[in-house]
Amino acid sequence: MSTNHNNIEGGEPSPAALGGRRPRLHPYLQIIMAAFCVTAAELLFKRGAMATAHDPAPLGIIGLSVLGSMWTWCGIAVYIASFLFWLNVLRRVPLHIAFSIMSVTQVLVPLGAWWFGNEHISPCRWVGVFIVLAGIFVVAGPAMKAEEQL
Numbered sequence: 001m002s003t004n005h006n007n008i009e010g011g012e013p014s015p016a017a018l019g020g021r022r023p024r025l026h027p028y029l030q031i032i033m034a035a036f037c038v039t040a041a042e043l044l045f046k047r048g049a050m051a052t053a054h055d056p057a058p059l060g061i062i063g064l065s066v067l068g069s070m071w072t073w074c075g076i077a078v079y080i081a082s083f084l085f086w087l088n089v090l091r092r093v094p095l096h097i098a099f100s101i102m103s104v105t106q107v108l109v110p111l112g113a114w115w116f117g118n119e120h121i122s123p124c125r126w127v128g129v130f131i132v133l134a135g136i137f138v139v140a141g142p143a144m145k146a147e148e149q150l
Contacts (some may be wrong), residue, residue, distance in 0.1 A: 027092040028140070030085045031101050037082030039108040043116055044075030093143075100139040106132045 025033070048071035055065040066072050089098050107129050113119040121129075 024088075027089050027098075028101070030089045031093070031098055032104070034082045034085035034089065035102055035104045035108060037078050037085065038102075038105045039112050041075040041079040041082060042105075042109050043112045044071050044078060046113070046117060048072030048075060097139060097143045101136055103132055104136055107136075 045066075048066050048069035051069045051071055052065045055068075086098075086102075110119075110121055110125060110129060114121050
């Protein structure tokens, strides 16, 4: 009796067909996922901080009352997810490239604060956002092309 190790429905090989290995996400996709997780975590931290901003308790004075907010704990969980993506990225991408691409959070956090938090972004900051984006393309473009040729 022959066994088919391929997943016919999904079109992807099963873990058994890959010798017990699960298919991995592309490392550059993981960098983007880590960046979105960091962005979401920062926005959640801001929400948690604002929810406890007027806490008169002694812990509020030193900022620890923010740990009483569910928003903060959600942010911590998302930050841990980002950390796990980041560790996987570092296994496969040189640090100088991964870190440069991860600077996309310098774009995503202000955009998220503007979109979800109604925060004002000055024209000078918008210029900075576009400069960071240009830098990411300068670093990531050649690295991704080189990897495609391998």
